[in-house]
Amino acid sequence: MSDEILIVGAGVAGINAALNAADYGAKVYLVDDTPSIGGMMARLDKTFPTNDCSICIEAPQMYEVDNHPNIEILTNTEVKKVKKADEGFKVRLVRKARFVDEEKCTGCGACFEACPVTIPDEMDGRIFGNRKLAYMPFPQAVPNVAVIDPDCRYGNMNDKGACVGGCVVDCSQCRECPIALCVKACKEEGKDAVRLWQANKNINLTVKSIIVASGIEGAVPQEGLHGYRTCRNVITNMEFERLMNAGGPTGGEIVRPSDREHAHKIGWIQCAGRGLDHGTPYCSKVCCMIAAKQTIITKEHDASVETTIFYNDLKAYGKGMWGFYEKAKESGVRYVRARPYDVTEDPDTGNVRIRYEDLETGRPVEEEFDLLVLSTGLVPSARNKKLAKALKIELDKFGYFKEEDPILAPLETKVKGVYLCGGATGPIDISESVVQATAASMKAVA
Ligand SMILES: Cc1cc2nc3c(=O)[nH]c(=O)nc-3n(C[C@H](O)[C@H](O)[C@H](O)COP(=O)(O)OP(=O)(O)OC[C@H]3O[C@@H](n4cnc5c(N)ncnc54)[C@H](O)[C@@H]3O)c2cc1C
Numbered sequence: 001m002s003d004e005i006l007i008v009g010a011g012v013a014g015i016n017a018a019l020n021a022a023d024y025g026a027k028v029y030l031v032d033d034t035p036s037i038g039g040m041m042a043r044l045d046k047t048f049p050t051n052d053c054s055i056c057i058e059a060p061q062m063y064e065v066d067n068h069p070n071i072e073i074l075t076n077t078e079v080k081k082v083k084k085a086d087e088g089f090k091v092r093l094v095r096k097a098r099f100v101d102e103e104k105c106t107g108c109g110a111c112f113e114a115c116p117v118t119i120p121d122e123m124d125g126r127i128f129g130n131r132k133l134a135y136m137p138f139p140q141a142v143p144n145v146a147v148i149d150p151d152c153r154y155g156n157m158n159d160k161g162a163c164v165g166g167c168v169v170d171c172s173q174c175r176e177c178p179i180a181l182c183v184k185a186c187k188e189e190g191k192d193a194v195r196l197w198q199a200n201k202n203i204n205l206t207v208k209s210i211i212v213a214s215g216i217e218g219a220v221p222q223e224g225l226h227g228y229r230t231c232r233n234v235i236t237n238m239e240f241e242r243l244m245n246a247g248g249p250t251g252g253e254i255v256r257p258s259d260r261e262h263a264h265k266i267g268w269i270q271c272a273g274r275g276l277d278h279g280t281p282y283c284s285k286v287c288c289m290i291a292a293k294q295t296i297i298t299k300e301h302d303a304s305v306e307t308t309i310f311y312n313d314l315k316a317y318g319k320g321m322w323g324f325y326e327k328a329k330e331s332g333v334r335y336v337r338a339r340p341y342d343v344t345e346d347p348d349t350g351n352v353r354i355r356y357e358d359l360e361t362g363r364p365v366e367e368e369f370d371l372l373v374l375s376t377g378l379v380p381s382a383r384n385k386k387l388a389k390a391l392k393i394e395l396d397k398f399g400y401f402k403e404e405d406p407i408l409a410p411l412e413t414k415v416k417g418v419y420l421c422g423g424a425t426g427p428i429d430i431s432e433s434v435v436q437a438t439a440a441s442m443k444a445v446a
Pocket of ligand 1: 009012013031032038047176207213214216218238286290384421423429430433
């Protein structure tokens, strides 16, 4: 049996598992079904509890993975089939076409500039984030290679003005595109890397063990929850994180979606969307520290901004976390124990009016904010179901991967040789994800 390991999911957990296993001499295939490795951490601004720059910590690891002789990165790749074989697994992966030759593309950006269509970015669309149909997922992406939106290639963007897909000949039949502006721009750069005829590719592997590191997603509130999507200036904590980020769509300016004006009074509603019979039926553990971080950083941007956190329970669960909460209070953040029950918008100013019960006094209070942030919690990756089916392992009732025994066999699954780490196991922060990644990779190597 080979000493090969497959890691599914290349966020901070998958990356750390890969580096550990590879340093121990294992050959690692690090698979992610998006166009870049990095996961959620690559999109954050700073990280609690130290408030270090998130991408500054993760990018060097991403480049290390990219240059490690024992690691092969497979982005845009899904696990299709897994079969038990002798002491390991036979795995079929599908590498989805990115319509760009990874060997030839240098990430110069000529194709993005030439692309005539701008659409809202998946993550940042509500806060001024746009991208072209030919794009780079984010500036530090690994591989640093462009990707072309499949909707463009398959002709679904023609009504938006796309140049690709309107031809009488299907791209898969043609090697000489006379109309695609991205093809032309790339050729003018002397690279000829755009491959509109590229097809999905099957990859077969035999591996000794598999690590699932498929991570978490920020929960998206249902329309109307605390004014989400009914009030223009109500956003999620993920959207706020992107607003604060110098690499985000506003270059770090904390401005309101309605008028791009700086927000001077900002409120956070904790446990937004949490409920036993609806929404997220568990505590996501990290949201109190995310809110503390976001208020501290907001004050670092502009100390005069008023910040209020409406909370019920407070969770400061790990080493240094209580001190971090204290730091938020010292920086002037106002904590109010409250039950918000109504959020409306002033149509003239765009301001958000919150009515809440003050839980200390029992009295109803009404207050107005420039911007309201919903701390919405973490949910499992939407792709877990499909992955669990391929791997023949179980999910728990929330959709996270189930450990064999959380006390005596943590990070193991009922299939021997398949291990878990990071957000795949449940809501988690970065340092705990890294600890789990180290443990899972050692189990996988051993
Ligand atoms: C707004 C916000 C702020 C946060 N701030 C902090 C902070 O300051 N400090 C902190 O410690 N934590 C913070 N967190 C939590 C932190 O983001 C997570 O702990 C961390 O991202 C978990 O890492 P992971 O690698 O397990 O998952 P992820 O980062 O989610 O990475 C998982 C990867 O797996 C890929 N993937 C998923 N499914 C599949 C599949 N089926 N096949 C292939 N690939 C797949 C995804 O594309 C992704 O790249 C924050 C979270 C949010 C939402």
